[in-house]
Amino acid sequence: MTAIPDPWSGVSAFVRAVDAKSFSAAARALGTTPSAVSKAVVKLESRLGVRLLQRTTRALSLTHEGMLFYERVSKLLTELDEAEAALASKKGLRGTLRVSAPVELGRTFVAGAVRAFLERHPAVRVELSLADRFVDLVEERIDVAVRVGRLEPSSLIARRIGQARNLVYAAPRYLRRAGHPRHPGELAQHACLRYLSGGERPLPWVFRGPDGLLEVPVRGPLDSDNGSVLRQAAAEGLGLIRTLDALVGQEVAAGHLRCVLEAFAPEPLPIHAVFTPTRNLAPTVHAFVDELVRHWRTRTGAAAGGSAGS
Numbered sequence: 001m002t003a004i005p006d007p008w009s010g011v012s013a014f015v016r017a018v019d020a021k022s023f024s025a026a027a028r029a030l031g032t033t034p035s036a037v038s039k040a041v042v043k044l045e046s047r048l049g050v051r052l053l054q055r056t057t058r059a060l061s062l063t064h065e066g067m068l069f070y071e072r073v074s075k076l077l078t079e080l081d082e083a084e085a086a087l088a089s090k091k092g093l094r095g096t097l098r099v100s101a102p103v104e105l106g107r108t109f110v111a112g113a114v115r116a117f118l119e120r121h122p123a124v125r126v127e128l129s130l131a132d133r134f135v136d137l138v139e140e141r142i143d144v145a146v147r148v149g150r151l152e153p154s155s156l157i158a159r160r161i162g163q164a165r166n167l168v169y170a171a172p173r174y175l176r177r178a179g180h181p182r183h184p185g186e187l188a189q190h191a192c193l194r195y196l197s198g199g200e201r202p203l204p205w206v207f208r209g210p211d212g213l214l215e216v217p218v219r220g221p222l223d224s225d226n227g228s229v230l231r232q233a234a235a236e237g238l239g240l241i242r243t244l245d246a247l248v249g250q251e252v253a254a255g256h257l258r259c260v261l262e263a264f265a266p267e268p269l270p271i272h273a274v275f276t277p278t279r280n281l282a283p284t285v286h287a288f289v290d291e292l293v294r295h296w297r298t299r300t301g302a303a304a305g306g307s308a309g310s
Helices: 011-020 023-030 034-048 064-091 103-120 172-178 184-189 227-235 249-253 283-300
Strands: 053-055 060-062 095-101 124-130 144-148 157-164 166-170 192-195 205-209 212-216 240-244 258-260 269-275 307-309
Touching: 011 023, 011 034, 011 053, 011 060, 011 064, 023 034, 060 064, 095 103, 095 283, 103 124, 103 144, 103 227, 103 240, 103 283, 144 283, 157 283, 166 172, 172 258, 184 205, 184 212, 192 227, 227 240, 269 283
Parallel strands: 095 124, 095 144, 192 240
Antiparallel strands: 053 060, 144 269, 157 269, 157 307, 166 240, 166 258, 205 212
Protein backbone atom coordinates (compact mmCIF):
# COMPACT_ATOMS: atom_id res chain seq x y z
CA MET A 1 0.00 0.00 0.00
CA THR A 2 1.41 3.36 -1.01
CA ALA A 3 1.89 5.77 1.90
CA ILE A 4 0.13 9.11 1.71
CA PRO A 5 2.71 11.90 1.46
CA ASP A 6 2.84 14.15 4.53
CA PRO A 7 3.14 17.80 3.42
CA TRP A 8 4.13 18.80 6.97
CA SER A 9 7.08 16.44 7.16
CA GLY A 10 10.13 18.44 8.22
CA VAL A 11 8.27 21.76 8.39
CA SER A 12 8.13 21.93 12.20
CA ALA A 13 11.82 21.05 12.41
CA PHE A 14 12.66 23.75 9.86
CA VAL A 15 10.62 26.48 11.58
CA ARG A 16 11.93 25.58 15.02
CA ALA A 17 15.52 25.58 13.74
CA VAL A 18 15.03 29.05 12.28
CA ASP A 19 13.43 30.36 15.48
CA ALA A 20 16.09 28.81 17.71
CA LYS A 21 18.97 29.66 15.33
CA SER A 22 20.51 26.19 15.70
CA PHE A 23 19.71 22.53 15.27
CA SER A 24 20.77 21.84 18.87
CA ALA A 25 18.34 24.35 20.37
CA ALA A 26 15.59 23.19 18.02
CA ALA A 27 16.21 19.59 19.08
CA ARG A 28 15.84 20.50 22.75
CA ALA A 29 12.58 22.32 22.02
CA LEU A 30 11.24 19.36 20.03
CA GLY A 31 12.51 16.70 22.42
CA THR A 32 14.74 14.98 19.87
CA THR A 33 18.36 15.00 18.68
CA PRO A 34 20.18 17.60 16.54
CA SER A 35 20.88 14.96 13.89
CA ALA A 36 17.18 14.12 13.67
CA VAL A 37 16.31 17.80 13.16
CA SER A 38 19.05 18.18 10.53
CA LYS A 39 17.91 15.07 8.65
CA ALA A 40 14.28 16.27 8.69
CA VAL A 41 15.30 19.62 7.19
CA VAL A 42 17.49 17.91 4.55
CA LYS A 43 14.56 15.70 3.53
CA LEU A 44 12.31 18.74 3.31
CA GLU A 45 14.83 20.54 1.10
CA SER A 46 15.14 17.44 -1.09
CA ARG A 47 11.38 17.22 -1.49
CA LEU A 48 11.07 20.91 -2.34
CA GLY A 49 14.12 20.89 -4.59
CA VAL A 50 15.63 24.05 -3.03
CA ARG A 51 18.10 24.87 -0.27
CA LEU A 52 16.33 26.57 2.64
CA LEU A 53 19.22 27.03 5.07
CA GLN A 54 22.87 27.96 4.82
CA ARG A 55 24.83 25.97 7.42
CA THR A 56 28.04 27.14 9.04
CA THR A 57 29.88 25.88 12.10
CA ARG A 58 28.49 28.78 14.13
CA ALA A 59 24.99 29.55 12.90
CA LEU A 60 22.14 28.94 10.50
CA SER A 61 20.92 31.52 8.03
CA LEU A 62 18.00 31.53 5.61
CA THR A 63 18.44 31.51 1.88
CA HIS A 64 16.16 33.72 -0.19
CA GLU A 65 13.91 30.73 -0.89
CA GLY A 66 14.10 29.74 2.75
CA MET A 67 12.92 33.19 3.84
CA LEU A 68 9.91 33.04 1.51
CA PHE A 69 9.03 29.54 2.67
CA TYR A 70 9.50 30.41 6.35
CA GLU A 71 7.19 33.43 6.16
CA ARG A 72 4.39 31.29 4.74
CA VAL A 73 4.72 28.08 6.75
CA SER A 74 5.35 29.79 10.10
CA LYS A 75 1.98 31.50 9.73
CA LEU A 76 0.35 28.18 8.84
CA LEU A 77 1.89 26.50 11.87
CA THR A 78 0.62 29.33 14.05
CA GLU A 79 -2.89 28.81 12.69
CA LEU A 80 -2.54 25.08 13.32
CA ASP A 81 -1.48 25.74 16.91
CA GLU A 82 -4.42 28.10 17.31
CA ALA A 83 -6.85 25.45 16.05
CA GLU A 84 -5.43 22.84 18.42
CA ALA A 85 -5.49 25.33 21.31
CA ALA A 86 -9.15 26.12 20.65
CA LEU A 87 -10.02 22.43 20.92
CA ALA A 88 -7.82 21.92 23.96
CA SER A 89 -9.44 24.84 25.80
CA LYS A 90 -12.83 23.12 25.58
CA LYS A 91 -11.43 20.04 27.34
CA GLY A 92 -9.78 21.99 30.16
CA LEU A 93 -6.11 22.87 30.57
CA ARG A 94 -3.60 20.06 30.71
CA GLY A 95 0.04 19.31 29.95
CA THR A 96 3.32 20.70 31.31
CA LEU A 97 4.05 24.41 31.77
CA ARG A 98 7.68 25.48 32.19
CA VAL A 99 8.14 28.70 34.18
CA SER A 100 11.27 30.69 35.00
CA ALA A 101 11.66 33.50 37.56
CA PRO A 102 14.35 35.29 39.61
CA VAL A 103 15.14 33.44 42.82
CA GLU A 104 13.70 35.75 45.49
CA LEU A 105 10.68 36.93 43.52
CA GLY A 106 10.07 33.31 42.57
CA ARG A 107 10.08 32.18 46.19
CA THR A 108 7.93 34.96 47.59
CA PHE A 109 5.52 35.62 44.73
CA VAL A 110 5.64 33.27 41.73
CA ALA A 111 5.51 30.10 43.85
CA GLY A 112 2.24 31.28 45.39
CA ALA A 113 0.79 32.00 41.96
CA VAL A 114 1.83 28.51 40.84
CA ARG A 115 0.01 26.92 43.78
CA ALA A 116 -3.16 28.89 43.05
CA PHE A 117 -2.91 28.03 39.36
CA LEU A 118 -2.58 24.30 40.06
CA GLU A 119 -5.60 24.41 42.34
CA ARG A 120 -7.63 25.87 39.47
CA HIS A 121 -6.17 23.51 36.86
CA PRO A 122 -5.30 20.16 38.48
CA ALA A 123 -4.55 18.47 35.12
CA VAL A 124 -1.60 20.82 34.50
CA ARG A 125 1.93 20.10 35.69
CA VAL A 126 4.31 23.04 36.34
CA GLU A 127 8.11 22.99 36.22
CA LEU A 128 9.30 26.10 38.11
CA SER A 129 12.96 27.08 37.66
CA LEU A 130 14.46 29.88 39.79
CA ALA A 131 17.66 31.56 38.61
CA ASP A 132 19.21 35.03 38.83
CA ARG A 133 20.41 35.05 35.22
CA PHE A 134 19.11 35.79 31.75
CA VAL A 135 17.15 32.77 30.52
CA ASP A 136 16.82 32.07 26.80
CA LEU A 137 13.21 30.93 26.45
CA VAL A 138 13.76 29.03 23.20
CA GLU A 139 17.09 27.50 24.18
CA GLU A 140 15.83 26.31 27.57
CA ARG A 141 12.28 25.46 26.47
CA ILE A 142 10.64 27.93 28.87
CA ASP A 143 6.96 28.75 28.33
CA VAL A 144 6.74 31.81 30.62
CA ALA A 145 9.49 33.85 32.27
CA VAL A 146 8.99 36.52 34.92
CA ARG A 147 11.43 39.41 34.56
CA VAL A 148 12.16 42.45 36.72
CA GLY A 149 13.29 45.71 35.12
CA ARG A 150 12.95 47.33 31.75
CA LEU A 151 12.93 44.92 28.83
CA GLU A 152 15.31 45.12 25.92
CA PRO A 153 13.70 45.16 22.45
CA SER A 154 13.04 41.61 21.26
CA SER A 155 10.48 39.44 19.54
CA LEU A 156 9.07 38.25 22.88
CA ILE A 157 5.50 38.99 23.90
CA ALA A 158 5.33 40.78 27.25
CA ARG A 159 2.50 41.40 29.68
CA ARG A 160 3.04 43.73 32.58
CA ILE A 161 2.27 42.18 35.96
CA GLY A 162 3.02 45.19 38.12
CA GLN A 163 5.96 47.16 39.47
CA ALA A 164 8.18 47.18 42.52
CA ARG A 165 10.53 49.63 44.19
CA ASN A 166 14.05 48.94 45.44
CA LEU A 167 14.00 50.36 48.97
CA VAL A 168 16.14 50.24 52.09
CA TYR A 169 14.76 48.70 55.27
CA ALA A 170 15.91 48.24 58.84
CA ALA A 171 14.48 46.89 62.07
CA PRO A 172 13.32 49.48 64.62
CA ARG A 173 15.85 48.08 67.12
CA TYR A 174 18.70 48.70 64.65
CA LEU A 175 17.56 52.28 64.04
CA ARG A 176 17.37 52.94 67.78
CA ARG A 177 20.92 51.63 68.17
CA ALA A 178 22.64 53.01 65.04
CA GLY A 179 20.50 56.01 64.17
CA HIS A 180 18.22 56.80 61.25
CA PRO A 181 20.13 57.56 58.00
CA ARG A 182 18.86 60.75 56.35
CA HIS A 183 21.00 60.67 53.20
CA PRO A 184 22.53 57.79 51.17
CA GLY A 185 25.98 59.20 51.87
CA GLU A 186 25.55 58.26 55.54
CA LEU A 187 25.41 54.55 54.70
CA ALA A 188 29.19 54.31 54.98
CA GLN A 189 28.69 54.49 58.75
CA HIS A 190 26.02 51.77 58.76
CA ALA A 191 25.99 47.97 58.63
CA CYS A 192 24.54 47.02 55.22
CA LEU A 193 23.47 43.48 54.38
CA ARG A 194 24.25 42.83 50.72
CA TYR A 195 22.64 40.44 48.25
CA LEU A 196 24.88 38.33 46.02
CA SER A 197 23.05 37.95 42.73
CA GLY A 198 24.03 34.86 40.75
CA GLY A 199 27.16 34.36 42.84
CA GLU A 200 28.60 37.72 41.73
CA ARG A 201 30.17 40.34 43.96
CA PRO A 202 27.60 42.69 45.53
CA LEU A 203 26.93 45.87 43.58
CA PRO A 204 26.77 49.43 44.95
CA TRP A 205 23.35 50.56 46.11
CA VAL A 206 21.79 53.02 43.66
CA PHE A 207 19.68 56.00 44.70
CA ARG A 208 18.04 58.93 42.95
CA GLY A 209 19.33 62.33 43.98
CA PRO A 210 18.69 65.89 42.77
CA ASP A 211 21.48 65.53 40.20
CA GLY A 212 20.54 62.07 38.94
CA LEU A 213 21.44 58.57 40.01
CA LEU A 214 23.82 58.16 42.92
CA GLU A 215 25.85 54.96 43.44
CA VAL A 216 26.83 54.34 47.05
CA PRO A 217 29.38 51.63 47.97
CA VAL A 218 28.23 49.86 51.14
CA ARG A 219 29.68 47.26 53.48
CA GLY A 220 28.46 45.19 56.36
CA PRO A 221 28.75 42.02 58.39
CA LEU A 222 26.78 39.74 56.06
CA ASP A 223 26.60 39.04 52.31
CA SER A 224 24.37 36.25 51.03
CA ASP A 225 22.79 34.89 47.86
CA ASN A 226 19.68 34.03 49.88
CA GLY A 227 17.24 36.88 50.33
CA SER A 228 15.35 35.10 53.11
CA VAL A 229 18.55 34.96 55.17
CA LEU A 230 19.14 38.68 54.68
CA ARG A 231 15.53 39.63 55.48
CA GLN A 232 15.62 37.59 58.68
CA ALA A 233 18.95 39.13 59.68
CA ALA A 234 17.64 42.63 59.02
CA ALA A 235 14.45 41.92 60.98
CA GLU A 236 16.61 40.80 63.92
CA GLY A 237 18.51 44.10 63.88
CA LEU A 238 21.80 43.07 62.26
CA GLY A 239 21.77 45.88 59.69
CA LEU A 240 20.14 47.57 56.71
CA ILE A 241 18.81 45.64 53.72
CA ARG A 242 17.99 46.88 50.22
CA THR A 243 15.31 44.87 48.47
CA LEU A 244 12.11 45.05 46.46
CA ASP A 245 9.16 46.30 48.49
CA ALA A 246 7.11 43.38 47.15
CA LEU A 247 9.37 40.96 49.03
CA VAL A 248 9.03 42.44 52.52
CA GLY A 249 5.33 43.28 52.73
CA GLN A 250 4.73 40.88 55.62
CA GLU A 251 7.72 42.06 57.63
CA VAL A 252 6.73 45.72 57.19
CA ALA A 253 3.09 45.06 58.08
CA ALA A 254 4.17 43.22 61.22
CA GLY A 255 6.46 46.09 62.23
CA HIS A 256 9.63 44.02 61.97
CA LEU A 257 11.09 46.26 59.25
CA ARG A 258 10.79 49.98 58.55
CA CYS A 259 11.59 51.78 55.29
CA VAL A 260 14.35 54.42 55.28
CA LEU A 261 15.69 56.78 52.62
CA GLU A 262 12.45 56.41 50.64
CA ALA A 263 12.81 59.95 49.26
CA PHE A 264 15.95 58.80 47.41
CA ALA A 265 14.45 55.65 45.90
CA PRO A 266 15.08 55.13 42.16
CA GLU A 267 12.23 54.77 39.69
CA PRO A 268 10.01 51.70 40.20
CA LEU A 269 10.97 48.60 38.27
CA PRO A 270 8.35 47.02 36.00
CA ILE A 271 7.65 43.32 36.36
CA HIS A 272 6.63 41.42 33.22
CA ALA A 273 5.67 37.94 32.16
CA VAL A 274 7.29 37.20 28.80
CA PHE A 275 6.77 34.38 26.32
CA THR A 276 7.61 33.64 22.70
CA PRO A 277 5.22 34.38 19.82
CA THR A 278 4.82 30.63 19.27
CA ARG A 279 3.42 30.31 22.82
CA ASN A 280 1.13 33.31 22.43
CA LEU A 281 -1.77 31.07 21.42
CA ALA A 282 -1.39 28.51 24.18
CA PRO A 283 -4.35 28.67 26.60
CA THR A 284 -2.19 27.37 29.45
CA VAL A 285 0.26 30.24 29.03
CA HIS A 286 -2.44 32.90 29.06
CA ALA A 287 -4.23 31.29 31.99
CA PHE A 288 -1.02 31.25 34.02
CA VAL A 289 -0.18 34.87 33.18
CA ASP A 290 -3.72 35.80 34.26
CA GLU A 291 -3.00 34.02 37.54
CA LEU A 292 0.23 35.99 37.98
CA VAL A 293 -1.63 39.27 37.49
CA ARG A 294 -4.41 38.22 39.86
CA HIS A 295 -1.95 37.07 42.50
CA TRP A 296 0.02 40.31 42.27
CA ARG A 297 -3.12 42.39 42.75
CA THR A 298 -4.09 40.28 45.75
CA ARG A 299 -0.66 40.70 47.37
CA THR A 300 -0.16 44.39 46.64
CA GLY A 301 -3.62 45.82 45.97
CA ALA A 302 -2.20 47.39 42.78
CA ALA A 303 -3.45 47.17 39.21
CA ALA A 304 -1.31 45.61 36.49
CA GLY A 305 -0.74 46.67 32.92
CA GLY A 306 -1.78 45.07 29.64
CA SER A 307 -0.09 43.09 26.91
CA ALA A 308 2.58 44.46 24.65
CA GLY A 309 5.51 43.38 22.55
CA SER A 310 8.77 43.75 24.39
